[in-house]
Structures are given as structure tokens and as C-alpha cells.
Amino acid sequence: MNYLQVLEDLEYGLEKSDSSWNTVWANQWEPGKKSQYAFDCYINHFGNEKKYVNEDISLVDKNTIPNHNLLVGGFPCQDYSVARTGAKGMEGKKGVLWWQIKDTLEAKKPKFVLLENVDRLLKSPANQRGRDFGVILACFNDLGYTVEWRVINAADYGFAQRRRRTFIFACKNDTNYYNKIKEESLESIIKNEGFFVKEFPINTNIDAKEIDFKYKDLIDVSDNFKMQFKNSGIMRKGKIYTTEVTPISIESKPLSKIVQYDGVDDKYKLGDNLEKWNYLKGAKDILRKAGTPHEYHFREGAIAFPDALDKPARTMLTSEGSLNRSTHVIEDPKSKCYRILTPIETERINGFPDNWTDTGMPERFRYFCMGNALVVGLIEKMGNSLNKIFESED
Numbered sequence: 001m002n003y004l005q006v007l008e009d010l011e012y013g014l015e016k017s018d019s020s021w022n023t024v025w026a027n028q029w030e031p032g033k034k035s036q037y038a039f040d041c042y043i044n045h046f047g048n049e050k051k052y053v054n055e056d057i058s059l060v061d062k063n064t065i066p067n068h069n070l071l072v073g074g075f076p077c078q079d080y081s082v083a084r085t086g087a088k089g090m091e092g093k094k095g096v097l098w099w100q101i102k103d104t105l106e107a108k109k110p111k112f113v114l115l116e117n118v119d120r121l122l123k124s125p126a127n128q129r130g131r132d133f134g135v136i137l138a139c140f141n142d143l144g145y146t147v148e149w150r151v152i153n154a155a156d157y158g159f160a161q162r163r164r165r166t167f168i169f170a171c172k173n174d175t176n177y178y179n180k181i182k183e184e185s186l187e188s189i190i191k192n193e194g195f196f197v198k199e200f201p202i203n204t205n206i207d208a209k210e211i212d213f214k215y216k217d218l219i220d221v222s223d224n225f226k227m228q229f230k231n232s233g234i235m236r237k238g239k240i241y242t243t244e245v246t247p248i249s250i251e252s253k254p255l256s257k258i259v260q261y262d263g264v265d266d267k268y269k270l271g272d273n274l275e276k277w278n279y280l281k282g283a284k285d286i287l288r289k290a291g292t293p294h295e296y297h298f299r300e301g302a303i304a305f306p307d308a309l310d311k312p313a314r315t316m317l318t319s320e321g322s323l324n325r326s327t328h329v330i331e332d333p334k335s336k337c338y339r340i341l342t343p344i345e346t347e348r349i350n351g352f353p354d355n356w357t358d359t360g361m362p363e364r365f366r367y368f369c370m371g372n373a374l375v376v377g378l379i380e381k382m383g384n385s386l387n388k389i390f391e392s393e394d
Contacts (some may be wrong), residue, residue, distance in 0.1 A: 122231070144172055
């Protein structure tokens with residue numbers, strides 16, 4: 001099974017599900033960074049080969065990418081609007097990674113695609129809800145793919161982090177997998193036969209909506225399309241079905257199961273900053289001015305301080321470990337002092353082995369990497385579904 005990938009956590013998760021997965025090409029690039037620590041970490045674990053590319057993917061000729069039957073990757077939630085460009089026809093905004101993925105799909109035509117994004121993708125932008133995801137679906141539709149999506153919270157399926165991500169699975173409409181589901185109703189695919197439901201079971205679906213996805217071109221979608229996408233859905237040959245589903249939950253892993261009980265350096269303790277931490281974590285109602293004479297109230301609720309050890313972690317952000325509101329603070333089980341999480345603990349929260357990121361990068365960037373990472377166990381479970389699909393493919 002050959003695949004192209006652009007994220008380290010995706011590769012690690014797939015290989016945990018089946019060691020026969022073979023990466024034929026990979027791209028990792030941190031824009032504006034002189035030191036490419038994430039790529040160095042990748043090479044440290046998966047080998048220094050020419051098929052691993054550390055450059056801006058917009059500069060890569062997509063025809064030079066090896067053939068593959070699965071494309072996997074992640075991309076930021078950006079502005080996916082489309083504009084007319086005279087003789088060139090139409091073009092998405094520069095610097096938006098989705099268009100590089102689309103170009104790869106056009107050039108290499110992989111049979112299957114697995115992508116991830118933040119959960120707000122389905123609702124963006126605020127002034128035209130659903131437009132951005134509609135643009136993505138239209139691209140897939142024009143290229144002959146059926147697409148299923150699901151917003152998954154890792155903690156609902158037994159993992160140690162309350163991290164919600166939108167996962168997108170697409171298959172070409174000439175695959176054996178498509179032939180298996182093409183006669184199923186769209187509702188039945190979501191509830192019984194689809195990609196996600198076997199590994200991520202659900203027990204209800206409500207607020208279902210089905211529409212004919214009609215548009216002239218991507219410009220039409222970009223300018224006019226809006227839809228209230230639910231947390232699960234499917235698009236097949238111009239029809240969109242979306243519904244709100246609830247998970248059949250598995251007991252999540254609490255922080256107490258992953259924290260280090262010994263060997264934690266004193267540098268992780270809060271020290272003399274307790275008053276500052278109390279302020280950052282506390283509720284606020286602040287009168288602010290936005291130019292004369294406009295005033296407004298900035299409000300935010302309190303965050304648990306310290307974080308409860310009998311619950312899974314909150315969503316880790318790239319600012320984890322620094323002095324800010326979102327950083328986790330726990331009461332150390334041994335010393336009873338308040339402290340931040342160690343890099344090893346952040347790795348465990350995402351399902352990586354201890355010291356996965358201890359590859360020469362600064363400690364600050366170790367936190368950054370884990371704030372960007374996926375929960376590996378989710379990808380391993382999706383890999384189980386992919387393995388079954390590929391058993392039936394030619």
C-alpha cells in the first residue's frame with residue numbers, strides 16, 4: 001500500500017495499524033523558519049531519504065511526485081475563496097495549502113484521500129457559513145471523488161485529550177469501495193456502512209439535511225454557496241447529506257494515567273508567578289475602548305486551575321508550556337506543587353512515545369509540535385479501516 005503524506009503523526013498512526021504501509025513521498029515545511037525542527041524530527045524517526053522533501057510545496061512540480069494510492073495530510077483553516085484571473089480562468093488565494101492538495105489530486109489521481117482540519121472548517125467564514133467546505137467539496141466532486149467527513153473528539157473514543165478535529169475521507173468513484181457503497185442510501189453510509197462508523201460508532205443522528213449540490217463553477221460556489229454543515233456527512237455525485245451524530249463513547253484516559261510521577265525538574269513549577277497564573281485562568285469582565293466614544297466589555301469565563309487529573313487534557317495549543325491562559329497547570333502528584341506539563345507528558349497526551357520530539361530542537365518547539373499534532377490513536381483506528389478497504393482493491 002503506497003501513500004503520500006505531509007504530517008508525521010499521520011505516518012506514525014498508519015504504521016501502527018499496519019507496518020506494510022509504504023511512504024513514497026512526504027513534505028514537511030515550516031514557513032518563515034530558518035531551522036526546520038519538525039522536519040529534522042521526522043527524518044530522525046523515518047530515515048533520511050530523497051523522498052522526504054523539506055521545501056515549500058507550492059514550488060514542487062506535482063507531476064514529479066510518485067504515484068500513490070492514498071494521499072494523507074493536514075492543512076490549515078484558511079480563506080478558500082476563488083477569484084477570476086482573466087485568461088487563467090480562476091484561482092484560489094495564494095499561500096492556501098488546500099490548492100496544493102487539489103493540484104496533487106489533479107496530477108496524480110490517488111484512489112483514496114485522508115485529510116484533517118480544525119472543527120471550525122465546517123462553519124467558516126462567519127459571513128457565509130459553509131462556503132469554505134463547500135469549495136473543498138466542489139473540488140472533490142469535479143475530480144470524481146465521493147467524500148465523507150466526521151468531526152471527532154479524541155476523548156470520546158478513549159484517548160487522553162479533548163481534541164476535536166474534522167476528518168475527511170474521499171474515494172475515487174471507480175474504486176471497489178465506491179462500488180460497494182454506491183447503492184446504499186447516504187443516511188445508511190453514515191450510520192452503518194461508511195468509513196468512520198466502524199471504528200468510531202455512533203448511536204443517534206438528528207437534524208439531517210440533504211441537498212442537490214448544484215453550481216456553475218468554483219467561482220459560483222465561492223460567491224454564493226452557504227450551508228449549515230453538521231458534524232458528519234457525505235457528498236456523492238452532486239448530493240450532500242449532513243447530520244448531527246453523537247458518539248458511542250469509550251471511557252477516556254485521564255491525565256493521572258499519563259503524568260510523570262518521578263524525575264520532574266523543578267523548572268516546570270510555577271514558582272513566583274502564581275498571582276499572574278490566577279489572573280490568566282480567572283474569569284474577566286473588562287471595559288475596553290475601541291476609539292472614542294466606543295466602549296465594549298471583554299468577557300471570558302474561568303478555566304479550571306489547576307487542571308483536574310481525573311479528566312483528559314483540554315485541547316493542547318502551540319502555546320502550551322508558556323505563561324498563558326491555555327497552558328495546562330496540574331498539581332504534581334508527588335510534590336503537590338503546581339506545575340506545567342513536561343514535554344514528555346504532552347507527547348503522551350497525543351499518543352507518542354516518550355521523548356519523541358527530543359531530537360535536538362529547543363524545548364519551546366517541542367511544545368509547539370505537540371500543540372500542532374493529531375492524537376495518534378485516531379489515525380491508527382482509521383488505518384484499521386483503510387487496511388480492510390485495501391484488501392478489496394485491485
